[in-house]
Amino acid sequence: MSINSHPVPVDDRTNQERLTYAHLNQLIEPNDYTATALLELMSPQELIALIRRADFVPWGLKSQVDDILGVKTTSNMAQDLKAAMTRWRKRPPLSNPVAALDTAARHNGGLLIPTDPMWPTQLDDLNLGRPLCLWWRASDPQLLAGAQVAKNVAIVGSRDASDYGDQVTFDLGRTLATHGYTIVSGGAYGIDASAHRAALTVEDWAYPNPPTITVMAGGIDRLYPSGNSNLLNQIVARGVLLSEVPPGTTSARFRFLNRNRIIAALSRLVIVAEARHRSGALNTASHAVELGRDVAAVPGSVFAPNSAGCHRLIAEGSAAAACFTARCPRARRRRPQHPGFTRGSGAPETNRSAGPR
DSSP: OOOOSSOGGGOTTTOOOHHHHHHHHSSSSSSOOHHHHTTSSSSSHHHHHHSSSSTTOOOHHHHHHHHHHHOOOOTTTOOOHHHHHHTTTTTTGGHHHHHHHHHHHHHHHEEEEESTTTTOOOGGGGGGOOSSSSSEEEEGGGGGGGGOOEEEEEEESSSSOHHHHHHHHHHHEEEEEEEETTEEEOOTTTHHHHHHHHHOOOOSSSSOOSEEEEOOSEEEEEEGGGGGGGHHHHHHSSEEESSSSSSSSOOOOOOOOOHHHHHHHHEEEEEEEOOOTTTTTHHHHHHHHHTEEEEOOOOHHHTOOGGHHHHHHHTSSSSSSEEEEEEEEEEOOOOSSSSOOOOOOOOOOOOOOEEEO
């Protein structure tokens, strides 16, 4: 796929609103509920102006912020207004929104903000945890318009995937991609990589949505893990790479956990292909359940530690069991847990004649 030499408006780095969001994104770590609460009371420009007022705390807003947060905050809480202002005011000297937008442009990317028509509106389901903005890389920016929830299926799992997990993930991912579903994952080793590769094997992609979406824990200019750089560059060439942190940001454990909520919110269904008892993939599944998304897990051998997390989800009733008949994935649940997920439904099912429905 050739690089689009005439990017869509989301790539306009001269836009003042985009500069404002880029600046705010460098001052505030993602998933900051206090910042989101304040943005329900004021504009991004007003919040930046407030942060610039050193030592000033808008006590008149505290009760309103607490009402939005649903908790009466105290000084020892991270959500406390004064505590939040203090941590944000440490960052202005390190912020350079123009440089961040320039870096994104050099990497064939840009910044997506909530007012853009291509903004994936399903992220609003995260409420106070919704991302402030999204940095993106894609050879075809028009694919951003196809990142809506109806065609997105997340496949996640262990980094130390077994041969069984890799094969199941590849078969499932390719089957779904063949029927026009976008495979969403995190670009990591193991299950994530198998899911992305499966989607990219569908060469004659004729759908408006991207074949695959990667949600990164670090900046879009820092492809991680480095061992998957070739795969991640293929995703940029044919799909979409997203991150809620600005270019130059390194990956960290808490950022991996933060980005899991984005993977869950982007998707209509989250499939855990293989996961240990304490796998990070279970965190993604937990976010999906909270959001009312459908969740499925692939069962494995009762003796396989790599499948213990999947069995746990199924036993708890948090996920349906993803079953396979020939090349046809299905999800079956014994105990429906949330609306829209009834016995024998929930996953995009396939049959030999009709494909997913």
